[in-house]
Amino acid sequence: xxxxxxxxxxxxxxxxxxxxxxxxxxxxxxxxxxxxxxxxxxxxxxxxxxxxxxxxxxxxxxxxxxxxxxxxxxxxxxxxxxxxxxxxxxxxxxxxxxxxxxxxxxxxxxxxxxxxxxxxxxxxxxxxxxxxxxxxxxxxxxxxxxxxxxxxxxxxxxxxxxxxxxxxxxxxxx
Amino acid sequence: xxxxxxxxxxxxxxxxxxxxxxxxxxxxxxxxxxxxxxxxxxxxxxxxxxxxxxxxxxxxxxxxxxxxxxxxxxxxxxxxxxxxxxxxxxxxxxxxxxxxxxxxxxxxxxxxxxxxxxxxxxxxxxxxxxxxxxxxxxxxxxxxxxxxxxxxxxxxxxxxxxxxxxxxxxxxxxxxxxxxxxxxxxxxxxxxxxxxxxxxxxxxxxxxxxxxxxxxxxxxxxxxxxxxxxxxxxxxxxxxxxxxxxxxxxxxxxxxxxxxxxxxxxxxxxxxxxxxxxxxxxxxxxxxxxxxxxxxxxxxxxxxxxxxxxxxxxxxxxxxxxxxxxxxxxxxxxxxxxxxxxxxxxxxxxxxxxxxxxxxxxxx
Ligand code: SF4
Numbered sequence: 231x232x233x234x235x236x237x238x239x240x241x242x243x244x245x246x247x248x249x250x251x252x253x254x255x256x257x258x259x260x261x262x263x264x265x266x267x268x269x270x271x272x273x274x275x276x277x278x279x280x281x282x283x284x285x286x287x288x289x290x291x292x293x294x295x296x297x298x299x300x301x302x303x304x305x306x307x308x309x310x311x312x313x314x315x316x317x318x319x320x321x322x323x324x325x326x327x328x329x330x331x332x333x334x335x336x337x338x339x340x341x342x343x344x345x346x347x348x349x350x351x352x353x354x355x356x357x358x359x360x361x362x363x364x365x366x367x368x369x370x371x372x373x374x375x376x377x378x379x380x381x382x383x384x385x386x387x388x389x390x391x392x393x394x395x396x397x398x399x400x401x402x403x404x
Numbered sequence: 405x406x407x408x409x410x411x412x413x414x415x416x417x418x419x420x421x422x423x424x425x426x427x428x429x430x431x432x433x434x435x436x437x438x439x440x441x442x443x444x445x446x447x448x449x450x451x452x453x454x455x456x457x458x459x460x461x462x463x464x465x466x467x468x469x470x471x472x473x474x475x476x477x478x479x480x481x482x483x484x485x486x487x488x489x490x491x492x493x494x495x496x497x498x499x500x501x502x503x504x505x506x507x508x509x510x511x512x513x514x515x516x517x518x519x520x521x522x523x524x525x526x527x528x529x530x531x532x533x534x535x536x537x538x539x540x541x542x543x544x545x546x547x548x549x550x551x552x553x554x555x556x557x558x559x560x561x562x563x564x565x566x567x568x569x570x571x572x573x574x575x576x577x578x579x580x581x582x583x584x585x586x587x588x589x590x591x592x593x594x595x596x597x598x599x600x601x602x603x604x605x606x607x608x609x610x611x612x613x614x615x616x617x618x619x620x621x622x623x624x625x626x627x628x629x630x631x632x633x634x635x636x637x638x639x640x641x642x643x644x645x646x647x648x649x650x651x652x653x654x655x656x657x658x659x660x661x662x663x664x665x666x667x668x669x670x671x672x673x674x675x676x677x678x679x680x681x682x683x684x685x686x687x688x689x690x691x692x693x694x695x696x697x698x699x700x701x702x703x704x705x706x707x708x709x710x711x712x713x714x715x716x717x718x719x720x721x722x723x724x725x726x727x728x729x730x731x732x733x734x735x736x737x738x739x740x741x742x743x744x745x746x747x748x749x750x751x752x753x754x755x756x757x758x759x760x761x762x763x764x765x766x767x768x
Pocket of ligand 1: 287
């Protein structure tokens with residue numbers, strides 16, 4: 231997935247460095263805001279005083295090259311699809327995607343049965359790590375999605391090889 | 405030899421005075437640079453990143469980072485490790501080494517300026533008679549390096565940002581150059597050590613309160629240095645909402661971390677420069693001669709205390725005022741800062757002639 235995986239020859243064995251790397255990655259997630267429709271408003275208030283996503287070390291970024299996480303919030307029209315793909319490809323490894331709301335999970339009320347202009351789910355374009363259901367999800371649900379992603383990151387293998395690793399965290403290894 | 409070295413680099417001579425064996429001058433210089441960078445400079449800079457996030461969160465009625473450790477103190481460590489292990493990507497059209505080393509060159513410029521500023525009696529990396537001039541030159545060159553890095557990234561945000569950087573150089577350097585005249589006149593030398601010696605520990609001995617004119621030039625210098633740092637509300641060449649972070653937009657991984665380091669080193673430099681020229685530098689309120697070597701620690705902490713007072717004002721400005729446009733910043737500096745700086749310098753010159761070099765503090 232990232233650049234560190236398999237970067238070293240096989241006789242180099244790591245055991246604990248993963249924990250430090252994963253600790254840093256889960257606690258400072260910079261997110262790229264893709265607010266495409268109504269869900270974007272809910273995502274905006276997660277950075278405000280009441281919910282304060284910065285408690286988890288997460289900061290909003292506007293440049294994809296600064297971002298670790300892309301939060302796709304809203305309806306994905308066909309015109310926007312190529313932009314999302316391009317922005318995702320500009321993000322440096324390791325990169326994660328959180329899909330927020332029914333529209334970007336599966337198309338929601340703009341799914342292919344009802345709409346001619348919207349993509350039915352962002353997972354048709356880019357790999358998604360966490361889906362947050364709701365139309366729109368409450369900011370608490372988005373925070374829960376972020377915590378779920380942190381658990382996933384904590385269980386990741388970075389430098390430890392498969393046969394040596396112990397999978398930890400509720401969701402195991404991606 | 406020690407006194408010769410002390411004239412060039414007080415800190416190197418001071419480090420040499422701690423060890424019995426006599427080392428060559430270059431070894432002492434290397435040791436002094438390492439101590440200066442890692443002991444005196446980086447801890448306050450790291451504290452500034454934390455303070456900026458926490459005080460900023462407080463101003464917006466948020467809590468700020470608190471999950472990493474108690475009160476989120478180690479948030480900066482976590483950010484640094486994450487950036488270190490992140491991929492270093494960039495635009496395809498980037499102009500090779502200019503893009504890759506521009507930010508490093510800017511950091512070198514800022515550090516060159518910082519090294520001239522004494523943090524305590526012997527805690528200056530170099531002691532040049534042209535100290536103020538070197539600092540002013542480094543301010544300009546650091547922005548030139550940012551211009552290189554921005555222009556060679558060749559993306560539309562960075563190129564727009566590079567034009568704005570050059571517009572900013574015309575905005576801040578003239579007010580700074582004018583506002584720095586009163587301390588030079590009062591101390592009779594552009595040597596920063598001499599400027600500190602011309603002041604005293606008590607506030608009424610500071611150049612800030614030397615005469616009514618210095619108050620004006622202090623305001624001009626403070627605002628012009630805010631413009632140089634490009635912190636909000638003067639952040640128009642690295643504005644997030646407008647041009648996607650400007651020159652920072654194409655940097656990722658550790659180079660992005662270096663930009664953050666540059667930002668807070670600039671804040672440190674600006675505050676150090678103002679404290680040294682207007683707020684009494686490292687001089688403590690009472691005479692510390694009986695303290696021996698512990699005096700250096702007290703002076704350094706007192707100096708940091710004043711710096712963090714100014715840092716707090718910068719953070720306060722940053723999080724509470726809306727951003728300005730390029731033309732608004734340029735007209736602020738040319739129509740307001742330059743006139744009040746000129747007024748302050750002229751008044752100081754007249755005052756020095758009329759009162760034979762004495763300040764308000766000397767009459768008390
Ligand atoms: S999921 Fe609902 S709230 Fe979110 S973008 Fe779609 S329609 Fe709007």
